[in-house]
């Protein structure tokens with residue numbers, strides 16, 4: 001039995017049975033909290049009836065103009081609860097929210113060696129449209145945003161027909177293009193305190 | 197998304213070297229600039245920052261204090277000062293810097309919003325409110341107004357007594373009501389804040405009116421079930437069982453695998469039954485509905501487990517309500533229900549967890565029957581070994597062997613096994629390192645190997661773990677401050693109380709307090725070899741023999757004790773009493789360790805007059821409280 005609900009800070013105190021999996025990275029606190037602050041609705045968790053965390057998804061909306069899209073930052077399901085369709089349900093929530101935000105597509109990065117995940121994304125209708133050499137190219141000491149081994153090939157997947165901007169899947173709305181969190185109007189962003 | 201492999205100290209040292217060089221160079225460059233323009237604020241602060249990073253805190257303090265006094269207003273200097281004070285762990289100084297700057301340029305929106313954020317960093321909600329209102333007067337933008345609203349909410353959160361809490365929340369509510377009346381509400385964030393304020397006050401009628409009214413149309417980016425779930429929750433709180441049941445029923449139809457809907461639906465139906473008139477039978481209706489959901493799922497042959505378990509949950513609720521006699525007629529034979537689930541999911545790990553709560557529905561006399569029927573579902577070899585389609589009995593051991601040797605499986609199990617290793621610290625450390633435990637795991641899983649290493653005399657292991665652990669806790673304040681600021685910027689206002697609670701739970705961690713004490717004792721026993729060194733060490737640690745600063749009433753047990761599945765019978769599982777007893781024992785040990793430290797401190801004070809010296813760790817600790 002699975003309850004799907006928004007992720008809360010306190011979930012971090014007991015998400016180890018998910019995170020001890022070698023393909024799942026544990027990030028610094030600020031990483032999770034920044035996602036909760038920027039894109040709270042994109043961070044959802046699957047919980048069992050006894051309160052065990054079964055898996056979670058983290059994502060965001062980003063990009064400018066026609067590149068405005070949903071992005072899957074992390075998707076993971078504890079080994080005990082795999083092949084029950086949880087990842088599929090979590091992806092469905094992310095896609096639904098992306099649609100509400102009028103995103104044009106959803107993309108994600110996955111390691112070429114992660115065959116299971118690639119199989120799954122293909123099954124969910126995603127296509128591999130680019131292979132990048134190095135996804136993570138920031139400061140190697142910035143642990144929070146790292147996690148990817150450098151120099152490893154990565155695939156970028158997204159729903160079919162998204163690679164060419166001209167062809168969006170018909171069900172993705174193509175209304176007004178909005179950048180930034182469209183519901184939070186009225187602020188002149190340039191005047192806000194910069195992150196120090 | 198694999199973790200980075202463990203980086204050894206020599207690598208860190210190599211990385212830091214050029215940085216030290218850079219700081220030295222920065223001081224030289226700053227001096228060059230200052231020779232030409234001695235009054236240039238920004239250069240003076242940057243020089244201070246470089247000095248600080250070189251460990252020359254005293255010189256840095258003098259430099260930045262002088263600049264702060266001149267009340268600079270240019271962005272570059274202000275930013276440099278902000279970084280400097282943050283690195284010195286004195287965020288309250290940042291407030292002073294911006295207070296002075298705003299005095300100089302009262303009409304500057306950017307400076308004011310920086311001032312607001314500086315109050316956010318230190319949790320000064322009263323001043324936060326004032327800064328937000330000044331901003332709103334300057335530029336009437338909704339977010340500024342809601343920053344002020346949220347400041348009231350946080351003030352309420354902070355205050356201890358119920359009366360003042362109530363007043364603050366009322367003030368917040370009144371501010372929002374004002375806005376609603378004048379039709380000024382624009383964004384989802386504002387509606388969410390409104391709901392949060394009403395919920396915190398228990399005003400569910402009012403909250404219901406919001407989700408049923410025009411403001412609900414502003415909520416557009418939440419998951420599809422957000423509004424119905426709120427509505428159902430408010431109905432439940434108001435004991436409107438019939439309405440609650442209707443909403444949950446619709447939710448089950450839309451999301452047949454989301455378990456919370458079943459639990460709440462059945463709970464409302466049970467409540468409703470006690471109030472229903474003799475003509476209606478809500479339970480029978482519910483049973484019919486749940487049977488229908490189940491039939492549909494079976495026909496569609498999908499993977500949803502909720503529909504298969506719904507009737508079992510109803511049976512369990514009936515039994516708990518004392519209506520066990522109706523189970524058979526309404527839900528069918530629980531044994532059949534259990535078996536039909538096992539047929540579908542018996543080969544999955546979730547099977548046990550899903551069913552364990554329903555096993556009590558099987559009377560003792562029928563346990564044998566259940567086991568016999570489960571056995572009949574498995575194909576067994578002549579010797580009783582389970583078979584499956586892919587492997588014959590002879591292949592099974594080879595397959596199992598292969599699985600265990602697969603690196604992933606081995607690592608995964610190894611990671612969890614570390615919790616079971618005791619005594620063999622060397623081996624445990626190896627596994628521990630491969631687990632790549634870090635960040636919050638240093639708190640939640642720190643109990644598996646930190647003090648154990650000390651107890652077995654593995655001081656280097658202990659010191660390494662302690663140092664990582666303390667680094668994590670010291671950074672908590674900064675790590676949670678930036679997201680707090682982001683919440684104000686991006687409008688996730690309702691997350692703010694959650695972030696603050698999270699921060700408090702971390703800084704009150706029993707493990708944090710324990711490791712702090714143990715680290716000090718370890719330093720005193722391993723690094724000190726003369727009386728002079730002892731006196732110096734004790735001074736650096738800022739031990740106050742007269743008082744213990746531990747907030748004993750708020751210490752939290754953050755251990756994650758459910759990492760491994762257990763199939764033990766209930767009496768052999770970890771019980772609540774065991775956990776309580778272990779926390780009590782750990783707390784008692786901490787008292788003893790703190791007392792020991794204070795005794796050492798007192799002994800030193802008898803030979804040398806106390807001389808207060810603020811070390812980085814002691815100030816960071818205060819900041820974390």
Ligand SMILES: CC(C)(COP(=O)(O)OP(=O)(O)OC[C@H]1O[C@@H](n2cnc3c(N)ncnc32)[C@H](O)[C@@H]1OP(=O)(O)O)[C@@H](O)C(=O)NCCC(=O)NCCS
Pocket residue numbers: 021023024074075076077078081082083084085086087088089108109110114116117119120121123197
């Ligand atoms: C990838 C992962 C998230 C899948 O989670 P899951 O809940 O088991 O996936 P689902 O049950 O929703 O699978 C949906 C579909 O994907 C495919 N799939 C998933 N796992 C598969 C596997 N091991 N082998 C083959 N196909 C698989 C199947 O087609 C499946 O549908 P089906 O079971 O009806 O045939 C999970 O294996 C995981 O957490 N891995 C480690 C972390 C990771 O790699 N994350 C992805 C990085 S972006």
